[in-house]
Amino acid sequence: MKFNHEEDDNFSITRYESMLRSNDVKFFDSDEFESIIHHYLENGKIAKAKKAIALGLSQHPSSVNLKLLQVEVLVFENRLDKADTLLAQLYAIEPENEEIYIQKANILSKQNNHVKAIELLTMALTYTNDDADVYSLIGMEYLFMDDFENAKISFMKCLEVDDHDYSALYNIIYCFDFLEEHEEAIEYLNMYLNKNPYCEVAWHQIGKQYFDLKEYEKALASFDFAIISDEYFIGAYLEKGKVLEKLKRYNEAIENYRITLELDDPTSFALLRIGKCHEKLGNDDLAIQHYSKTVHEDPLLDKGWIAITDFYMRKREYQKALYYTNKAINIDSENVLYWKRYAKINNRLSFFEEAERGYRKALELGNYEIETWLNRSDILRFIGESDAAIQNLHQAIEFYPDNAEVQFRLAGLYYEMQDFEKGEYHIRKALELDFEYHIVLEELFQKIFNLTMVKNIISEYE
The missing domain is CATH 1.25.40.10 (Tetratricopeptide repeat domain)
Incomplete structure (x- = not known):
């Protein structure tokens, strides 16, 4: 029976961990050690990765790839001088290994020398077979420098190499957003959609651009296309709900938020928005019911507690408003928004000493x-x-x-x-x-x- 690559990796990890338990040292080829180490690094098990590197190098002392993984761990631990020394040794052995340039760039980046890091990553492009990954790293270096224009160009190059690199697509739109180039973002996304007409991520992103421009009907159509492309895309239903709220179509907004609750575990955001819609419709009981569910789902979400408090303040039911504000303060006594409401409510109730305490606390917290x-x-x-x-x-x-x-x-x-x-x-x-x-x-x-x-x-x- 022939195992596929993933099964091979799982078998190697199982065999390796069995060896550790039995204390009986077995031989693994260098590729197996690489996959074992990658597995531990990806799962944040640094100590286990270091042990695997040590065992791997004891069996394969000349393996450049294992030594590069050792460099990766050294950089992670901020032992930059030792990592730099090891990279210099590896460069003398394999001067055309792109990973050496990438790791050296990583060190320079940690030292805030982003310009030099970009130079080395550009050199890595000469030797790599994975241009998209290197362009992505270059883009991140530009982001560290707040050079959003060049970052955008680098991430666009990623997408030219791999048009399904949605991480690059998100980064491109992030740059457009930071530069407040919403029209340009729409133009770029339309070009992308001409080649990938069923990309739900692109439809979702173009909808958000239209939303920012307050072109709500176009935003609505975009989110509809995102849902057509992927009927399980929760983000599109949430954004569509927000648009429908802006258009005062509250019942339709509720329906879209409800779909997200059916597709996945309830989110405090959806529950809160449903409550807001019901309040706008005058369904007070349903509104407060959903606000209560919101704070039950996420007690740390201040917007939930504020929604309940403000609901009762608008009704001039100040005792109830104060009750919920006190509950919120008991959960997070450092939230200035709670203390401002605490002061305002107590003032309305003529509890002036408590009101003063609320304003004083708000000032102490930097309001x-x-x-x-x-x-x-x-x-x-x-x-x-x-x-x-x-x-x-x-x-x-x-x-x-x-x-x-x-x-x-x-x-x-x-x-x-x-x-x-x-x-x-x-x-x-x-x-x-x-x-x-x-x-x-x-x-x-x-x-x-x-x-x-x-x-x-x-x-x-x-």
């Missing part, structure tokens, strides 16, 4: 939006913490030095504390920045606004 600073200062003042409110606003000035709302609030607070000198300084600063915002003083600090000294200052700027 420096002006509204966060302003809301926190207003609450601090309301609960009698004027000094803290002033300190908070001075911190805001570091990020928004020319914001009139901040300056007017500081003026009001200083006048309330009878520090007239600082009050005048900040009111003048605020009026110079934006006179119209003096309404902030009128609304929040009415007594201060009505002071003669304040009215006189304002009149100077009218």
Whole structure:
């Protein structure tokens, strides 16, 4: 009986692992060792790969391919000097071995010398029988340099060699997207589809380009062609659902999202979108049901918790909104979006100390939006913490030095504390920045606004 190549590899691995268990050393030819080592490397079993390399070299000490695999492991472990020395020895033996150039380029890439890495990979093209693989490596080096134009050209060359290299196709579109060349991407994909009319990946990608250009009917047609090409293509159904949502065809969108649930395990994204569609249709019970399924499927997905919270906030059911926000915070207390909602809901419920805590936590987590600073200062003042409110606003000035709302609030607070000198300084600063915002003083600090000294200052700027 004749084994195929895959069966041969499996037999070699089984025989090799049996040898390790029995501690009885058997002979394997160098090709067998290569397939065994590749198997371990592909499965991330580096220690086993290193042992196989050592055994392989003990039986085949002159094998260049086994030594190249040793170099690959050394590079992976960042032992670049040792890898470089070994490559120099191998170059002296086989100067036309493309893998030597590829591994040397890999070392240079790790050292951020991408230009030299590209030079070596270009030399490797002279000797390789796998142009597509080398062009792909060159493309990745250009990506490391943020040279998206040359990266795009390199990946296009991959696709010229192998028009089923979908990884290259995705990389090409990634470059087009980064360069914001949506029309050019569509033109390229149409050229590709002329040669490969049933390529679901290309139809999917052209649909996404039309979506970005807000040409929703064309996007819809593209995703339909992707589904015709492969009726099990989950990504096409998801993207089609998104387009149908944009067209306000919510029932059809739900149907496409449901198909993805039937084709594979439920995804939190599909469940969330179904919930959003039901909410738009006024099906509140079904909406909240799907939002609940979303967070059950993926408790770490903040969009799920936010959907539930915002749903109840829109209904003005603040206690329920707070309940779900607290659940979300218990799962991920470092999520600033949760704390912002926590603050807003507590504010609506007149739980001002808790609202202040929410805004403070949001600031601690790096949410420096002006509204966060302003809301926190207003609450601090309301609960009698004027000094803290002033300190908070001075911190805001570091990020928004020319914001009139901040300056007017500081003026009001200083006048309330009878520090007239600082009050005048900040009111003048605020009026110079934006006179119209003096309404902030009128609304929040009415007594201060009505002071003669304040009215006189304002009149100077009218």
